[in-house]
Amino acid sequence: MYIPKFYRVNNMEEVREFIEQNAFGTLITTQKGRPIATHLPMQLRRENDYYYLTGHFAYGNPQWRTLEESEEILVTFQGPHAYISSSWYEQENVPTWNYQAAHVYGMARLLSEDELKQDLTRLLETYEKHREQPVLWETMSSGLLEKELKGIVGFKLKITEIQAAYKLSQNRSDADYQNIIGQLRKEDYAGSKQIADVMQTRKPGDAT
Secondary structure (H helix, E strand, C coil), X not given: CCCCCCCECCCHHHHHHHHHHCCEEXXXXXXXXXXXXXXEECEEEEECCEEEEEXXXXXXXXXXXXXXXXXXXXXXXXXXXXXXXXXXXXXXXCCEEEEEEEEEEEEEEECCXXXXXXXXXXXXXXXXXXXXXXXXXXHCCHHHHHHHHCCEEEEEEEEEEEEEEEECCCCCCHHHHHHHXXXXXXXXXXXXXXHHHHHHCCCCCCCC
């Protein structure tokens, strides 16, 4: 990913938090020389000195068969994004777009059935444990679980590189920066307000 120095994020803890908050990623491989992609919920975990992504495909999705054949796999994560009008600047310039994104590279292997069960258990706990009537692995019938397990294929991707970009008008003056936040809050698009919230927690020149 092309990332100008203003926008590169090097803080792994910040990147980890971003991926966890935007965990519905796009996994990209190639099949017979053609790029193919699937949109999947994924989990980021650290084991010893390495980070891993885990997830699962529908068995009928042929992309899972390309995982172990691929020398390198790309997974992208997209955060909020918004159009930035140059009418919000003190000096004449061109419009642009603000966004948050991360690219993850790595090599994958398929999960065993026991590993897949453990991964699904963690996935349910992440998204269900706070609910009044959580749907957890241990609360579902064994018959249903066994049936569903036959229809999916789990994977584990060992991360070799992470690239992250927060393009949030860091190169603008403080006056422009604050005006952009105010103008974004007036927009109808939800992403504009989300980007304004992110920018509000930062300031021009913040180290990442």
